[in-house]
Amino acid sequence: MTPTRPPTSQEKFGRHRPLTDRDAHEINRVEELSYDLKIHEVMASHVITTTPDVPMSSVLELLRANRISGVPVVEADKLVGIVSIEDIVRALQSNELTAPVRSYMSAELVTVKTFESIVEALKTFTEKALGRLPVVDENGNLAGIITKGDITRGILLAVQRDYKEEEVRRYRVSHLFEDIISDRTTLVLRYNIKAGDFTHGGNASSHIKRALLRLGADPQLARRCGIAAYEAEMNLIIHTDSGGILKLEVEPHKITLSTTDDGPGIDDIQKVLQPGYSTATDKVREMGFGAGMGLVNIQRCVDKMELDSTLGKGTKLIMRITVPSESLNSKKGEP
DSSP, X not given: OXXXXXXXXXXXXXXXXXXXXXXXXXXXXXXXXXXXXXXXXXXXXXXXXXXXXXXXXXXXXXXXXXXXXXXXXXXXXXXXXXXXXXXXXXXXXXXXXXXXXXXXXXXXXXXXXXXXXXXXXXXXXXXXXXSEEEEEOTTSOEEXXXXXXXXXXXXXXXXXXXXXXXXXXHHHHTTTTTTOOOSOOOEEEEEEEOTTOGGGTTHHHHHHXXXXXXXXXXXXXXXXXXXXXXXXXXXXXXXXXXXXXXXXXXXXXXXXXXXXXXXXOOSOHHHHTSTTOOOOOHHHHHTTOOOSOHHHHHHHHSSEEEEEEETTTEEEEEEEEEOOTTTBOTTTTXX
């Protein structure tokens, strides 16, 4: 009897599945970096390409010489297809290695964007069962190519790069509240989020999570806040006309995240809280966003969520997390 394998992180955090309470507490450093790192940071920017009119035999030699399993097909600086070792095999079976690449290449392209988080690439790898993905920029031009191996190497390098630096900064900042005496002490971080700014999407939530870690927050608490902030930030980018404000308020035993915007408002709040319901445009959906799971994931990560909206006036979202005394400790991180 074949043993049941545990679910992968991609399966646990797939686009069409709400984040469960248990998921939120099992997020590890690799999954955290999947939200933080952008595709352009880990992709291969030096891309070997071919053209539609060269024979398949030339592509075979190209793959063999460079020890790769596929290349993008470019014509007049535009990405028009991708040809892989599987296509070479098909040409061999038909004894047509002299046929042009355009006869065997795949023209139905699945791409990812340079500015997306690598979690989007992981979702696409899982859903499409592909070995490589062309990466395009804001203008749709080929910017690189990414494989699962690129993501693994990028995450390992990121862990090595930031570990010592993060430990030092966390120790310095963890004493922030230690010598402050007041009836109520609150640290407030405020971020202006622009509508449609997918290039910088996720930056604010990444800064929030890093700030909490440097304050000595428990890593799981910081990651819960990071995911809630990410979903709230993307809602401002996707669903508002002119963006809004993302704010973090940290108190000794409470964390409050909130977003405010001045339009267009929500017609039916109960409907938008349903898993899979989204008002995102077709263009946004084509970019891989707007799956209708943002508010659902937020609810799973926070202790209390309040959503208030008026058509034509705007929306306010408040997310509260109770902080156990041991989870935000001024001594945490002390050597």
